[in-house]
Amino acid sequence: MAPRSKDKRKKIIQAATKVFARHGFYHSKVSEIAKEAEVADGTIYLYFKNKDDLLISIFEESMDQILNLIRGEIETEPDPLAKLRRLVHLHMSMMERNPRLAEVIQVELRQSSKFMKEYQNVKFLAYLQVIAEVIEEGQREGLIHKEVSPAVFKRMLFGALDELALQWVLSKRRYSLADVAEQVTDIFLHGIEVAPSTRIVSLPGVAVPQA
Amino acid sequence: MAPRSKDKRKKIIQAATKVFARHGFYHSKVSEIAKEAEVADGTIYLYFKNKDDLLISIFEESMDQILNLIRGEIETEPDPLAKLRRLVHLHMSMMERNPRLAEVIQVELRQSSKFMKEYQNVKFLAYLQVIAEVIEEGQREGLIHKEVSPAVFKRMLFGALDELALQWVLSKRRYSLADVAEQVTDIFLHGIEVAPSTRIVSLPGVAVPQA
Amino acid sequence: MAPRSKDKRKKIIQAATKVFARHGFYHSKVSEIAKEAEVADGTIYLYFKNKDDLLISIFEESMDQILNLIRGEIETEPDPLAKLRRLVHLHMSMMERNPRLAEVIQVELRQSSKFMKEYQNVKFLAYLQVIAEVIEEGQREGLIHKEVSPAVFKRMLFGALDELALQWVLSKRRYSLADVAEQVTDIFLHGIEVAPSTRIVSLPGVAVPQA
Amino acid sequence: MAPRSKDKRKKIIQAATKVFARHGFYHSKVSEIAKEAEVADGTIYLYFKNKDDLLISIFEESMDQILNLIRGEIETEPDPLAKLRRLVHLHMSMMERNPRLAEVIQVELRQSSKFMKEYQNVKFLAYLQVIAEVIEEGQREGLIHKEVSPAVFKRMLFGALDELALQWVLSKRRYSLADVAEQVTDIFLHGIEVAPSTRIVSLPGVAVPQA
DNA sequence: GATGAATGAGCATTCATTCAT
DNA sequence: TATGAATGAATGCTCATTCAT
Numbered sequence: 001m002a003p004r005s006k007d008k009r010k011k012i013i014q015a016a017t018k019v020f021a022r023h024g025f026y027h028s029k030v031s032e033i034a035k036e037a038e039v040a041d042g043t044i045y046l047y048f049k050n051k052d053d054l055l056i057s058i059f060e061e062s063m064d065q066i067l068n069l070i071r072g073e074i075e076t077e078p079d080p081l082a083k084l085r086r087l088v089h090l091h092m093s094m095m096e097r098n099p100r101l102a103e104v105i106q107v108e109l110r111q112s113s114k115f116m117k118e119y120q121n122v123k124f125l126a127y128l129q130v131i132a133e134v135i136e137e138g139q140r141e142g143l144i145h146k147e148v149s150p151a152v153f154k155r156m157l158f159g160a161l162d163e164l165a166l167q168w169v170l171s172k173r174r175y176s177l178a179d180v181a182e183q184v185t186d187i188f189l190h191g192i193e194v195a196p197s198t199r200i201v202s203l204p205g206v207a208v209p210q211a
Numbered sequence: 212m213a214p215r216s217k218d219k220r221k222k223i224i225q226a227a228t229k230v231f232a233r234h235g236f237y238h239s240k241v242s243e244i245a246k247e248a249e250v251a252d253g254t255i256y257l258y259f260k261n262k263d264d265l266l267i268s269i270f271e272e273s274m275d276q277i278l279n280l281i282r283g284e285i286e287t288e289p290d291p292l293a294k295l296r297r298l299v300h301l302h303m304s305m306m307e308r309n310p311r312l313a314e315v316i317q318v319e320l321r322q323s324s325k326f327m328k329e330y331q332n333v334k335f336l337a338y339l340q341v342i343a344e345v346i347e348e349g350q351r352e353g354l355i356h357k358e359v360s361p362a363v364f365k366r367m368l369f370g371a372l373d374e375l376a377l378q379w380v381l382s383k384r385r386y387s388l389a390d391v392a393e394q395v396t397d398i399f400l401h402g403i404e405v406a407p408s409t410r411i412v413s414l415p416g417v418a419v420p421q422a
Numbered sequence: 423m424a425p426r427s428k429d430k431r432k433k434i435i436q437a438a439t440k441v442f443a444r445h446g447f448y449h450s451k452v453s454e455i456a457k458e459a460e461v462a463d464g465t466i467y468l469y470f471k472n473k474d475d476l477l478i479s480i481f482e483e484s485m486d487q488i489l490n491l492i493r494g495e496i497e498t499e500p501d502p503l504a505k506l507r508r509l510v511h512l513h514m515s516m517m518e519r520n521p522r523l524a525e526v527i528q529v530e531l532r533q534s535s536k537f538m539k540e541y542q543n544v545k546f547l548a549y550l551q552v553i554a555e556v557i558e559e560g561q562r563e564g565l566i567h568k569e570v571s572p573a574v575f576k577r578m579l580f581g582a583l584d585e586l587a588l589q590w591v592l593s594k595r596r597y598s599l600a601d602v603a604e605q606v607t608d609i610f611l612h613g614i615e616v617a618p619s620t621r622i623v624s625l626p627g628v629a630v631p632q633a
Numbered sequence: 634m635a636p637r638s639k640d641k642r643k644k645i646i647q648a649a650t651k652v653f654a655r656h657g658f659y660h661s662k663v664s665e666i667a668k669e670a671e672v673a674d675g676t677i678y679l680y681f682k683n684k685d686d687l688l689i690s691i692f693e694e695s696m697d698q699i700l701n702l703i704r705g706e707i708e709t710e711p712d713p714l715a716k717l718r719r720l721v722h723l724h725m726s727m728m729e730r731n732p733r734l735a736e737v738i739q740v741e742l743r744q745s746s747k748f749m750k751e752y753q754n755v756k757f758l759a760y761l762q763v764i765a766e767v768i769e770e771g772q773r774e775g776l777i778h779k780e781v782s783p784a785v786f787k788r789m790l791f792g793a794l795d796e797l798a799l800q801w802v803l804s805k806r807r808y809s810l811a812d813v814a815e816q817v818t819d820i821f822l823h824g825i826e827v828a829p830s831t832r833i834v835s836l837p838g839v840a841v842p843q844a
Numbered sequence: 845g846a847t848g849a850a851t852g853a854g855c856a857t858t859c860a861t862t863c864a865t
Numbered sequence: 866t867a868t869g870a871a872t873g874a875a876t877g878c879t880c881a882t883t884c885a886t
Contacts, residue, residue: 042850566825
């Protein structure tokens, strides 16, 4: 029952990621995944319960890796604000380095969230929790406003990153996601509003110095 | 097109929204939509090219409505910041009032953006453009930082709203989205960081006044 | 939902009977049945729930016909013994006239009795019941021994007829089943034992008159 | 073949009998048989050509045993009629002692007779032949009517026994087959008809002595 | 001999779409 | 316009069998 090799499982996961990214989950054929992985159709079923399980496994294992990487990396940052900046940067650069995985996660996660309603996406929730914890830490240290709800913020941030990564994927990755990451952090940390005290009213016909 | 026909088309759109929300696009059967709309299976093909076209039409028409509503409503607001606040609020309350439509847009939009890569989702882009224009207006008026890229911001904001609405849909709508809208605006407008000048270091054992 | 024609259903039943007789239930392909019936594969599923249902329907409808025929025919017979003789004859001649149906019933009934354990084969039981009732009638009229259990006898008779019909089917129907029917009735009615009183002991070397 | 191998073959046969009885031939998996026999899947193919061969072997070997047993046992009986009675009794008690084997023979034999049309079921034919020989012997001795065709009778008897045993198996073996055996012999030996000379007409209102 | 991971042919069933009425 | 019976292409999954170890 225990399949012979770890390699084969990995090859199937990689092939499935590739194929799902190419055609989308529903339009992907198990036989194409098998061909891509250079195994027989039936072999896939030695490692995965069914096609759905394959998709779920891609998520779980990717999320697990991302989670571990991020947890390790942000630990070394000096304060919660720096951690947040680092987290955003890591998220985007991981997507940038694994565009096919990005595509699957971006495009299929929503779809799957439907058929995985019962399935508790533990890994994904853990990922969001990392964000929430950084916020809470920042609040305890007086660096982040107490009014900010960690539960709302974690989803806002993820949603923003997710949408930007999707756009990047769909645009055929023609620009740098890392640059985008900077802007995201700036906006979330400072907001977009010019503070009223420093505001300079722009009057028509009058040249104004730019901030 | 006779008025009678307009009704039928509308009934089909509504039935499809209901059914797509219930089962997701791929698991929805045309025959079930027909039954729900109280028309024959074949009748659907008199109004829509195929199943995909049905999904696209739901988007287009909903987006159109949302777009028109938002454009009209924000026009009356005094300044770009108020417009932004109003836009966020409208987005969320529309979702709140049309949960089934919300579900289709939230859950199926991503999926569809994949299989409809060629199809340019004009209405959706127009919606994003409204956001960008408000930002540009704010920047011209000196109310919004010049460094903020409207192109990036519009997707960040949409992504954040989208994710929060999805969460709300999946949570079976147990809380108020309108309340969430407030928090979103606050964070985007003010950021989450406590300004260094006003920062109060929290020292153990020393009671500190809260901001 | 209600399919257009009675004819189509009948054609499918006949095609299935043919194909099941040719290859056996498990080796028959739905697509071959469809081809034989000159309908599309999917059409079969408008009339039958699935492949099993097709087999069950063949049984039910055949049994129903046989049952009705037999009930009508034996009614006209003067006494229970004549009814029994007629019943056996009818059973065999029906098989003889519908060899393919015979093959399905003979060969697949047993197999199916396995997967139809839950399914109560009402028609078959009704058929057996007809036999039992004739026996009971004969016992009331003093024509049949009281010790004979109708419940046992009905299965004995059916088993005997069934086995003989099977053999006839498998032998490529090279002899007359009607003739066999006569022998069956004789044996069941008179037994095989020569009554002791009329017994003539056969002595070696002594010619004995044959009965 | 080493003694060790004989054991393994036997274990496989027994496991297969068990599994076939449980699920029927077509729904039984070779892997389940292997598990039941505590051998590897591949091992089965060292002893049997394929799954069909496994079924055939069960028949052949069981029939062989039954045949030898019956031949030995009936030899000691004084006359053909006693031999017949004994044969029926032995058949039923063997089934009663090996219900799983009974199930396979009863339920799967028919099915198999189909897909094994080429395969001549020599052992089964030999079994039937034993019956025929007893009849012929009885006819030579003047104990059995000359008109009875041994070829027809052997199948009638087998069919009756088979059907009764099947019914017993399907009824979850809730009654004694040995008792049934008695009735079968009585009916076949004496018939069911009350001899006209001894017939007592049952008149309403008149008490009649029961035979 | 024994193993069990790997193979891949095989097939029932679904459902979007058509078209005769 | 409207119908809905008929179509038939499309595919996930099973499991008997093989063969390298």
